[in-house]
Structure formats: structure tokens, C-alpha cells
Amino acid sequence: MAARQVTARWTGGNRTRLAPQSVRSSDVAKASSESVAPQVARGFWRKYVFSTDHQIIGRQYYFLALFAALVAMFLSWLMRVHLAWPRLAIPGLSALSASGAPAGLMTPEYYLSLLTVHGTLMIFFVLTTAPQAGFGNCLLPAQLGAERMAFPRLNMLSFWLTFTSLGVLLASFLVRGGPAISGWTAYPPLSALGSITGPGEGLGQSLWIISIALFCVASLLGALNFITTTLDLRAPGMTLMRMPLTAWAWFVTAILMLLSFAVLLAACVLLMLDRVAGTSFFVPSGLIVSGQMIHGHAGGSPLLWEHLFWFFGHPEVYIAILPAMGVTSHLLSCFARKPVFGYRAMVWATIAIGFLGFLVWGHHMFVSGMNPYSAFAFAVLTVIIAVPSAVKTFNWLGTLWGGRLRLTTAMLFALGFVSIFVSGGLSGIFLAEPPVDVQLHATYFVVAHFHLVMGMAAMFGIFSGTYFWFPKMFGRMMNETLGKIHFILTFVGAYCVFMPMYFLGMAGNVRRYAQFVDPYLQPLMPLQRFITVAALGLGAAQFLFIFNLFWSLFGGKKAGENPWQATTLEWATPGAARAVYRGPYEYAVAGQEQDFVMQNAPDAGPSRARKEAADDNADQISNA
């Protein structure tokens, strides 16, 4: 019974039909429920599997990302255990790959395979998928007052392409040589020459490229859908400057995806041609690999790939983090019961970060031997990004200042986001300086930086979004006690895992190594072991979240319509008219019985026009 009610909430159409008594303006609701009804009549496969309903597609993306995150986390455990105890045989690992881990001891190449798949899964299938495609599909139309995404069938295609893409990537575990070993950046010439460059560089690397190309197409179609929906399908009165900051984040992120994934797709085509068609876009002359001279390729440039890749790769960082920033702004306002401090500044900061994100890709290539003047230009542009980022951080603190904080789990994760974003982001200013970066580039300092500022911060955004929107997505509340324990363990765990890596990096601990056997690294081994223990604990804490998620799906407390007393349209009464009369964050408005006014509330509230009308009335009365 409970399950049926949960599933009944999975389609907007069903909700409207199940609760006609809750409809406010009946004529409007009837019209919309009638036109949505034909979708509802479809069978199980069309309704829940090959669905064109954005609400279902959003959940599909969410669970795909959850699965990818668990696999990626498991891989990181294997890597961390091997780094800390390189001679420890991991039971069962040889079953995963007999050649990659004979007798449970992974080869250095297999470590690189795990590293590659961990990075690829996290960046593409978790950080790009969950916050944007997952939450975006579930909530963007609702927040804008649109009934659906602009192109429902393209939306379905996007998801199933993403699904196929994930399948292709994971299939590389099953092929000879295992998955690619060239990292998530797939630098040529290693990635361009085939199995001569190592196990995993044969079919595994080809599967990686195919997987990423499919992911590019899926992301492009998804971005097309998000942008069109935002431009064309907003409810009456929902001007751009009345959109919630989450909607702004999804919109700007979609633009970044539209422009950057197209470049990555082109780069993947070129790389694939180098591998299979004998072209030389990226392969230089005179290469000797594994003791053999490479024939048949000449004159290409690995730097060309680096430029194309990072032209995508840097915007990708903001694709991962902007939605989390949106969620944080949204939640801090709701749970501080205050309007967002500097809404317009927040919008412009989002746009500025998106724009500048396209101009800084060179800072990933300071060690590539680029002209120092180019490096200087990229460094200046990179440091400029600190300005809109600081505007955001300042405004988050401004939003909290003097607020009546409600420390729900969702709010705790949003606060955690601010903390982790700052801890990870500040080191970005160091890395933006070419002389410092040349020193730190190949060390754990960089690992700490991007895991905190992109990885953990975006994960905190995903967690806070999950705790916040779970009642909207599944009709029930998540357990707050479990949630708070999950937060404390994750917050402490994240700092224990990644902060020490800064010190490792400053001490010169190289990254991407499968084992630290050099004498100068031995004094750092205790810290490496501490990180591994913390990583095991941090990972284990996530099972609390998984348990809470699935238990709450069926056994959670029933959620009311607007459990957080929020103002935006995703919490509006289902089927109610979605005309918009005010901005998104009207909390603590004077003269209200409640401390918030919803965006679609027409009558209450000291809107200027009404106030003036009242003043006019008062004038007339006094004149009379």
C-alpha cells in the first residue's frame, strides 16, 4: 500500500488526478490533467522504464548516479588500501581481474585502471549526472511552473544514452587488459597507440572513448532540453529574475554543457581516428614506446588534445559545482528563514563563473611547457574567478547572518558545502600561480584541492539536495537522526581524508603512483595509512545514507505538501495555478502570519502595488 502511494506520486499526472480536492483553481487543473492523462494510461515499461516523464527520468538519473558513486567509492577503497599496505593481498581481487591482480596483489597498471574508472565514474556519471540531470529533471520544470520538459522524447533518449555509456565503460572491466589506464583525462600518446602502451590501452581505452562520446551526446541533448525549457516554458510571471537560484544554476550549467561537451565530442572523434584509422592528430614523430619505435604516425601533438580536453575539462568543473552552489543558496535561505542576501549578485556571480570558466583551461597545462606569457594570462583569468566565488561565499554568510537557523540535515549539508568549498577553493589560488603549480602539480596537493572543491563539495550539494527534496520526490521524509549522524561522519571524514593530502603534497608526495616505495616518501606513510583508515570510515558512513534512503522510501514519515515551509513552486499545491507574483525567497516578510510567502501567492504580502493601493485608499478616506 505504502509502495503504491509512493509510486503514485511519481508522475505529476497521477498526483493531479488522485487529489482533485486539493486543486485551487479547478478550471486550470482540469485542463492540465486532461492533457497529461494520455501519458498515465501507458503500461509499466512506458511509464517507469522508457518513460518520457521528466519526474521519472530525473529519478532514473539519480539512481544511476547513486550506483556509479558506490562503484567509484569501492574502487577508491581498493586504491587506498593498496597505497597504505602495498604488500597486502586483497581477498577476492584476483576474481575481478586475474591478470590485473594476481593473488590479490594489484599491478601498478591495474591501479591506474581503477584510478581511471574511479575518476571517470565520479566526474561524468556522478557529479555531472546527479545534480544536473537528476535533480534538474525532477525539479526544474516544477520550479519554473512548467508542466514538463520541452522535449520529452529527447529527454528519454538522453537518459538511455547515459545508461548505455555507463554500461560501455563498466564493460571494460570484462575485456582483455581491463579498463583504460590513462586517467580520466586520457592524454595521448598513451591513449592513442593501442595495447602497446600497456594493458587496458587496447579495447579498454576504445571502450572508454566510446563511452565518453555517448555521454557527450546524451549531455548535449540534455542541455538542449534544459535551456529550451528555461527559456520557453516558464509560468506566467516567472521572469528570469524571479527564478530560484537552483533554476539559475541549472540553466547556466546547461549552457556550459552545451558548449563544452561539443568540444569533447570532437576531441573523442579525433582520438578514436588516431587509434583506429592511422591518422596523426595527437601522435608525434619519433616515439619509442615499450622499447619499440612507433611507425605509421608522425607530426601530431599531444598538446592539441590537452587544449581540446581542458577547454571542456575546466567548464566541466563548474558543471559539477554550480548546481551544488544553487542548492546551497536555495537551502541557506530556506533554513535561515531569510531572503537570499544579494539575489542579483548571486545570479551575476553564477553567470560570471560560467563565462570565466571558458577562459582558464590553460591553468591545467602550466607544466606542459607553455609560453610563460600565456601562462601569465591564464593565471590572471583564473584568479579573477575567485571574485565571483568570493561574492557567493560572502552572500552565503550574509544570508546566514542574523537568521533563525533551522539545523535540519539538509541545512547541515549546505553549511558543510560552504566550509568544504572554502577549504578546497582557497588552495586553488595557490595552484593558479604557475611557479607554485609547477612545484605542486604532480603531488597530492592537487588531489586534495580538486577532491575538496569539486568532489566533496558537489557531493555535499547532492546530499543536501537529497535530504531537502526527498519529500517532494518520494512523498516521505528521510530520518533526521540518521541523517545528522551521516552528516557528522561525512563532514569529519571528508576533512580527515583530504586535508592531510595538502601536507603530503607540500612534502612532495607524488600522485598517480601505485606504491610509495621511494625512501623519501617513507616518513609520510603513517599519514597515508591514516588517510586510508579515514577513507574506509567515510565510505562506511555512506551506507547509513543508503539505508536511510531506501528505508525512508517505504517507511519514512509521510511528508506534507510543503514540509520545509519553502517559497518556491516545487512545493506548491499539486495542480494549483502556477502563475508567479513575486521573487523566490520571500522569507520573514513583515506583516505576515506565516514567515514565508510562496511565489504563486497572489493576495497576501506587501507587494508594492498593493501597498500603494492601500495608501491611496487611506488618502481618499482621510481626504473625505
Next chain:
Amino acid sequence: MTTQTKFPTLEERGFGDGGNGGEGSAGRSAGGNGTALSVGPTGIWIAMASITMFFAAFTSAMVVRAGLGADWTRVALPRILYLNTAMLLASSVTLELSGRSLRAAREGPFFGWLMATAALGVAFLAGQLDAWRELAARGVYLATNPACSFFYLLTAAHGAHLAGGLLALFYLVARHRRIARGASGQTILKVTTLYWHFMDILWLYLFLMLALWV
């Protein structure tokens, strides 16, 4: 007393035509905020932005690769490319004439020009294949040298995108009666026309790049 803004139904918002949008709803305002409601044209403009980036990546790669070393050997472009270019330009004109005939409610010319466009599109692709055959006959293949790699790459990528437009044209040809009666498909015609012109301009750009660098 507040005035409740009337919420448009799905049909009014351009969803009446199976999600493709109806011509009638194009550009109509949603009752206050002035957003255009025809998602098809918006979508195709956005798609064109993305395709532009895709080809920008290829052509910037070409310029960089051409500047790298001595192995860039220029290729004499097949003469048929000029004929192909002329045919593609003509197809844009015929498609425009087709749209005008439809707006003037002249079904015969509408269908005729539409057919002519599709035929010119097919002829263009056939001509591009012939250009490949000519190069291959000269012993110039994909991996012979970087210049011809880019020739094959850019023509193939453009051809694949044009084939998508051609599929849309075939669809329009198949449904021309319903479109002429005004029942549906006007948005697809509008979107296809935009896309086809874009393919035309994109080819002119690529042809220029090929003429300058390859």
C-alpha cells in the same frame, strides 16, 4: 481584488501537436512575462550553437595541426566541390520558395519545391561521396597526410549533420498533404528550414577553411 492570470493549457502552449508545437502558438506570450512558447525553433537555435562549437573544435584543431610541422601537404580540392556548393546553395533557395508557397496556400509549388530541396540534398551528398572517390583514386586516403585527414573528417562530419536534415526533409515530403492542410508539421518545416540554411552556411565556412588550409 487581484486578477488571477489565466494559466494556458498544454494545447495553448504549443503541445497540441505531439510535443512539436503548433505554428499557431509560435511567439505567443504566456500572458505576462513575454516568453515565446514555441519550443521547436528555440531548440534548433540552441542545437546550432552546440554544432557550431563542435565544428569550431575541429577547425581550430586543423589550424593548430597545420602550423605544427612540415608534414602538412596541401591537397588539390576535387572540382566537384564547386558544383556541390552550388547545389547546396540552390537547395536553400528552393526550401525558402517551398515555405513561401505554403504561406501563399499553393500546395502544388509547396510540394514541388520541397521535393527539389530533398533531391538537391541527396545530390549534394552523392557529390561529396564522388569527391572522396576522386581523392581515393588519386591515392589520397584518410591517413595519407594530416591535411587530407581533415578534409575527410570535416566533409564526413558535415555530411552526417546534413543527413539529419535530409531525414527531416523526407519526413516533410511524406507528410506534405497534412502540412498543406495546416493540420500539423508547420513547426517541423520551420525548424528544418532553419537547420537547412545553417547546414548551408556551415558548408560555406568549411569550404572556405578547406580551400585556405587543405
